[in-house]
Amino acid sequence: MKLANYVYGQWLEGAGDGIALQDPVTGEELVRVSSEGIDTGRALEFARQSGGPALRALGYEGRAALLGAIVEVLSAKRAEYFDIALRNSGSTEADAAFDVDGAIFTLKSYARAGKALGPARHLKEGARVALAKTDAFQGQHFLMPLTGVAVFINAFNFPAWGLWEKAAPALLAGVPVLVKPATPTAWLTQRMVEDVVKAGILPAGALSIVCGSARDLLDHVGECDVVSFTGSADTAARMRTHPNVVARSVRINIEADSINSAILGPDAQPGTPEFDLAVKEIVREMTIKTGQKCTAIRRVFAPAAASRSLADAVAAKLASYRVGNPKSEGVRVGPLVSRAQQAAALEGLAKLREECETVFGGGVDFAPVDADPAVSAFVQPTLLYCDKGLDARHVHDVEVFGPVATIVPYADTAEAIALARRGRGSLVASVYSGDAAFLAELVPGIADLHGRVMVVDAAVGANHTGHGNVMPTCLHGGPGRAGGGEELGGLRALATYHRRCVVQGGPALLEALSRDAADAALLGS
Template identity: 55%
Template sequence: MTDLLPNHLGGRWQAGTGAGSVLRDPVTGEALVRVDAEGLDLAAGFAHAREVGGAALRALTYAERAALLGRVAECLQAHRADYEAIATANSGTVRSDSAIDIDGGIYTLGQYARLGAGLGERRWLPDGEPARLAKALFESQHVQVPVRGLALCINAFNFPSWGLWEKAAPALLSGVPVVVKPASATAWLTQRMVRDVVDAGLLPEGALSVVCGRPEGLLDALQPLDLLSFTGSADTAAQLRAHRAVARDSVRVNIEADSVNAAWLLPGAAGDDAVLDLLVREVVREMTVKSGQKCTAIRRIFVPAEAYDRVAGAIAARLAKTTVGNPRHPDVRMGALVSRAQWQAVQDGLARLRSEAGLLHDGAGHALVDADPAVACCVGPTLLGLRDADAGRLVHDTEVFGPVATLLPFRDTAHALDQIRRGQGSLVVSVYGADPSEVAAAALALADTHGRVHAVTPDVATLHTGHGNVMPQSLHGGPGRAGGGEELGGLRALNFYHRRSALQASRAVLDALAPR
């Protein structure tokens, strides 16, 4: 019998009362651990987080809470080797992919520790300047104060470390307790990180809780002043939005959902070898890092019609060199999908896309290294192509969450913009060109339908942070089908965890609040 990972709720570690779900190594199929949340008293646990954890956090200043985040980052760094071993076993990722998740989470904590230190010894934030309401000195000052509830963070399977800390860091800095519900398939790493932080006594009791498995009535335990932050599928997001807590009690919700992200080689760069190579390298990286299991990965590639064959050949040649298989093998550069269920979902999605697009590079031709194809959840990178972009429907609507992308030609700038926007809102689009004016114009033209526009020119060839790499200093989220939410973006992330209120009073009263 595999070990059962305990949940941390109500200020104590407690096991579920059911059989639970078994987490498996996606390469070998070996049973690793079990998760279970059956029988947990969620209402009592959430009340403890609000009343005990919330009160303790709000009693601290921003600078004091920032110092806590710094100590959490140090604690995680001390256990990093353990996290890497868990990621290899439970997520099937090669070391570089594990580092993106683990180090990304630690880096995000460090960034918010530094940002919070700059907020100083205050417990609320001014929002704009005072506005005079009458001829006398009667004014309105908007303020932001920490939410008097908890933040329930429901995370996806692909980033069990970063997904935890990119939500928890700004929440804790804001003074809001966090209950994290990781995706079951990869919950081990999230649970272990929470365990290390809780056992080290770094945060006030009730400030950080973790619930693993499939708890019944998770959203039923939410109250009107709570927050819900979700990363996952658009179908699940729709169900969350329809729940009583959101629809009737107005629980504030932030959604990050499906996204058919794009890369665009501008018309003026069709004959520029340097720019074309930047596009090719980034596409291959985005298709293969974490086996394409990133919400920000490139799914559609738009190139001038005259460059279609050249780009197709260059991407296919690089993909052919990608070794796929057991992440423990030194020659493997791309590991596995997280589960057999995810492997099947990718197969189904790929079959759907192939009903209208052709094969430019067949991932099925990759022999697996040190892995049994009948057991391992490995998929070779697959490049599809559709010469008539206007005829495409599924390629603009289907996100295959794996190492799959589709190449599409365009006639001119207007045609390219029209095709990219058929994604109906995405997390990120990357633009490749050499002319700064052309790149700037393209970036602004796409800003209304993308949470982030990543512009790559030759002068930043070795400096840019990557199409799919979410930096805490920049916004993460997107309009439309991407969920309509916003995360990170530096101190902007704190807005979700604060309530804005207008204080109307004399200038003397407003001056007495705190030094401005």
């Protein structure tokens, strides 16, 4: 079976044999995808001319209602999506829930938040500015929805959430969406789009999908479009410098590599709640989705006196996790999504071992439960220990996109800050400490290189939302190596899909434009 593309209001199969999507446990071919013969320029123009005007005519409140209707469709199909995630991504039930339920929750959040903007069609920012000695000539800043397309070129690890966490604010802003999912796991994204299209919720052209190669897609984007990419820094660099993107100053939002950290404070010694909370979260981040999360913990910085105890505690918990076929009873850790990803992870792990010792995992004779290592894509959860600190290179520069983390001891707060900053920009750091003096120095010392800093102490306990869990009401993104992009953050995300402009004129004109505007201050709520 070949998955169809949905463009210019039509379902079209790509030409040729296409690319096979496989079960990462058995190697079985599942479906094929192809974008050959698809006119991407026409697809974008149809979205601009048909989908965009129809969406913007509804106002924010009307578009929020559309998101709510999408939630109902996806919720009804949840079991089918879990089955696709199991077969195409090797997802355990917990892994599938993280992706699928996360997508539905994010859509619900934006459906609810969008109602606060009412029937308005654009946003008014701040008070009027006097431009003359009298009130005859004034200025008013507005945020106007873009008249282009939100183009999503997504990663393989979140085929459900990766689509809807981007699409929810774009659609709410009145901007149509064209998604190009990562090929290895495109099936789930395509099925969700198919279900929403069949339900007739969105206007024609509001949602399009191209499966397979992006081909010449970037040749056709324009100055009113937004391109959002999640993936490797190398690919992101090529996209930023694409001749058409540069020539037309296309807005581009990037989430790239991120070597995230967990940091234990000097008070987080064995036996303390902070120590135990850190152990639990490190193991969770190494094993949920088999470590295939852009937000997963890759480096763990611990006080030198507690670092070995931490390594022992994490290793002991990892030893109790069964790794293998998610269909088998008791399995908690599945495969990577493909043999190619397995090979990349093992190559990165080999580099880390050049400067680390292995505490747990990584055995050459590792045998997954109920799976043939010769055809499957498993990587055993592996914990490393590196005592080289700032002198290490690979630990701070190589992201192994799998179930691998490295513990690095530090001597004092200044060294902990320096180690965290060696990541050169990360999506998230989590800190486990109740030491006020330590936190007062550490958090400001790392905040400018992190999109999110999560601090957990005994009082927070199990109430925290998780190191790697991206909440729709909070910012997702990070500077430097992490891509420099921003997503989510509640209604703040709408700013990506609006253009700020100032209208200068008489009071009557500005009053007329303001009557159809919601207060942009609501984006910060």
